[in-house]
Amino acid sequence: MLGLAHLDREFDYLIDEHQDELATPGVRVRVRFSGRLIDGFLLDRVDETEHPGRLGWLERVVSGEPVLDPALTQVCRAVADRYAGTLSDVLRLAVPPRHARTEQEDPPGVGSPVATIPDLTAWHSYTASASFIDLLAAGHPRAVWQATAGEDWPARLAELAAVTASAGRGSLIVVPDQRDLDRLEQACTPLFGDRCVTLAAGLGPTARYRRWLAVRRGAADVVLGTRSAIFAPVHDLGLIVVWDDGDDSLNEPRAPYPHPREVAVIRSHQQRSALVIGGVARTTEAQSLVAAGWAHDLLADRPTVRSRTARVLALSAEDRRVAGDPLARSARIPGVAFDAARRAVAADRPVLFSVPRRGYIPSLACARCRAHARCRVCHGPLQLDAREQISCRWCGRGEPAFRCAECGGTEVRALTTGAGRTAEELGRAFAGVPITTSGGSSVTASVPDGARIVVATPGAEPDADHGYGAAILLDTWAQLDRADLRAAEDAVRHWMSVGSMVRPHTDGGTLVIVADAGLSPVQAVIRWDPVGFADEELRQRNELGFPPAVTMASVDGTRATVSAFVDAVALPPTGELLGPVPLPAGVRPPAGSGDTFDGAVERILLRVPRRNGRQLSAALTAAQIHRNTQHETGPIRVQVDPPTIG
Structure with a gap:
């Protein structure tokens, strides 16, 4: 486990007779390399070596627990090659650190298999789902699943895992964060009992290693987890699922930075397991798998899609319903959006306001040309402090007489107004209605039914028990104007995630996007067409030479x-x-x-x-x-x- 590119290969060592019994493939060992002791894994036992020089002796077997099998080694090697990394770096992601006391515990018994397959009627909404499910037991189908708005996706994934388990094979489902994992666990536990385990960093090293060992020893064959669980050593792996692959929580921060979606593709190919990449929106990477014919679509027909989505309204600053609206100028919330919120509150339903950032106004721009407002001394960003005065965020200097360096304008506007400020404004507009904020270090998991205003930042939107009556997306340009290749894709993903939390239009649900309706990302949400948007994004990236x-x-x-x-x-x-x-x-x-x-x-x-x-x-x-x-x-x-x- 040296982590150096020029030493990324296997090394041969001699094993003495005292360690012969413990030294089995897959165990952790200590060896001496260049005069120092290092940790490693015993990959194989052979009778002869091709090394022409003198061999050293294995120092000791750290544990007799085999934690690495050839299949996992092969996956890790392929991931290292794909990402220009080393095998040892990938193994650090795949195999958790050892806890000796946990290994000494009696292994858990093997739980009872699933007795029956749950009702699969809900899958009938998706074209080709019947053939996909039939192949789960006998083949290794690969699909990109486009879930409809409001779909109970944890239940659907639990059903696929149950079909796989009925054929005697294991399942691995990876989700972005703990909130998604909690929902998935609630859906899977009644079906699988102790044969289902969750793997997440929040468990702590001891509990996580105990559960990982249960999987390795075959006591559990349905694994639910976050990012690093994609390497879980599930026996006879029959199904891999990556849910919401566009979520940045799935981006691995440690070298060689493998994405779970790509690891899933590699594992599916090598271990001949089924693969599902699912979500409410779609990434260009997932669409590229469909375009190449490597995976197939799981889509609902248009009548079903329309019946499950909210009514979508898009309002730009130039819209005649917004122009001259004092609410739109002061609070960035057009009167039309206020009307939708008031109707939902009157119907005793929660309303969601989504804002890009948490807190008070983080930075300012010229009201005329929208150029960033900068300090004349240090060129740092200007902000509006708690006293409603303009000052520099870097040097603290006040700016009593702002003048734009680009156009000479003398008025400023907020680039984004955060959740705290928005909640105050809404509290005055909806007197007597409870206000809930969610974002940053204070994330609310869910809100009950009833009249309530919820102000949340992207990714922190609480679940509503029976869906929101309305949702309003504010400061959308702040998401679209980012200097990032994925800005539009991320915006569509976020807007559709919010839209899927709103009741269908047949039940009065309304989604208001404060943005120009002519923009391609906005049109994708209005049509509720994530596949068409991803396909067009892929086409443009093909022309421009951008990933994927x-x-x-x-x-x-x-x-x-x-x-x-x-x-x-x-x-x-x-x-x-x-x-x-x-x-x-x-x-x-x-x-x-x-x-x-x-x-x-x-x-x-x-x-x-x-x-x-x-x-x-x-x-x-x-x-x-x-x-x-x-x-x-x-x-x-x-x-x-x-x-x-x-």
Whole structure:
């Protein structure tokens, strides 16, 4: 477990007779390497070695518990190659740290299998679902499931796992966060009992290792978990599910940064298991699997889609219903949206207001041209403080007489008004109605039925027991205007997630988007057509040469480090080098280069056609080997298909 590219291979050691019985493939061991003791795994036992030199002796077997099997090793090796990483780095993600006392506990008994398959009628809404379910028992179908608004997706996934279990095979379902995991566990536990376990970081290392061992020993064959659970060693894996693959909680922060969706694709191929990538919206990566014919669609017909969605209204600032509306100018909430909220409250139903950020107004822009308002002294962003006065967020200097450097305008407007400020405004407008805020470190999981105003930031929207009567999406331009390749895709995903929490239009549900109705992302929500939007996004990325149409790698670090590394990369003939450019907003510099961006840290992008992706990964690995052998130690981060490109 050295983590160095030039040492990313197997090493042979001799085993003495005292450790012969314990030294079985898959156990943890300690060996001496270059004069120091290191941890590792025993991958295999062979009678002869191809190493021409003298072999060292295995120092000791740390534990007789086999925690690594050939199938998992093969997956980890493929993931390392795909992401230009090392096997040891992937194994650190796949195998949790050891807890000796937990290994000494008596293994749990094997639970009873599922007696019956639950009612599958709900799946009849989706075309081709019958053939997909039939193949779960005998084959390994692959599908991208487009769940309709308001779908009880945890129950649907539990049903697929039950079908798989009836054939004697295991299931692995990965979701973005603990809230999703709790809902999924509630749906699965009645069906599987103690054969179902959850794996998440919040459990703590001891509890997580205990459950992971139960899976490894075959006592549990239905695994539910967050990001790292994608490597769970499920016996006879028959089904893998990744739910809501566009959620950034699934982005792995540790090298080599594998995405669970891509790991699932690799495992499905190697272990011949069924695969479902599901969500209310759709990523371009999932759509590319369908476009390539590798996976198939699971879609509802248009009448079903329309019957389950809320009424969608889009209101731009130029809309005649908004122009001149004093509410729209002061609170960014048009009167039409207020009317929808009042109707829902009058019907004794909760109303959701979604805002981009939490807190008070974080930054300002010129009211005339919308250029960012900057301090005249340090060029830092201006803000409106609690005393309603303009000041600089960096140096604190007051700005009593603002004048825009771009157009000369003298008035400012909020780039985004946060949840705290919005809640205050709504509290005055809906006197006597309870107000709930959710976001940041204070996330509300659910709200009861009844009249209530809920103000939440993206991803923190509470579930309503029977759906919201109305939802209003504010400051939508702040999501669309981000300098990020995925800005539109993320916006559509968020808006559809909110829309799916609203009651259907047949029950009075209304979704109001304060945005220009002519924009493609807004149109996708109005039509409720995530597949069409993802397909168009994929087409545009094919034309422009952006992921997933291409494989792209980022190299982040100081200018000298990045330049030296890129010089060592032997790109395929089809490769391109882009940059250097500043790090995208929100991306932290590599470890060791400081915590703030001061102009010394930059990024270079490397791009090749998708068919040459493995060649690019191999070239990056070779460059890292060269870097290690030359003892170059400057801070650097190499990432294949980074989630943020800018």
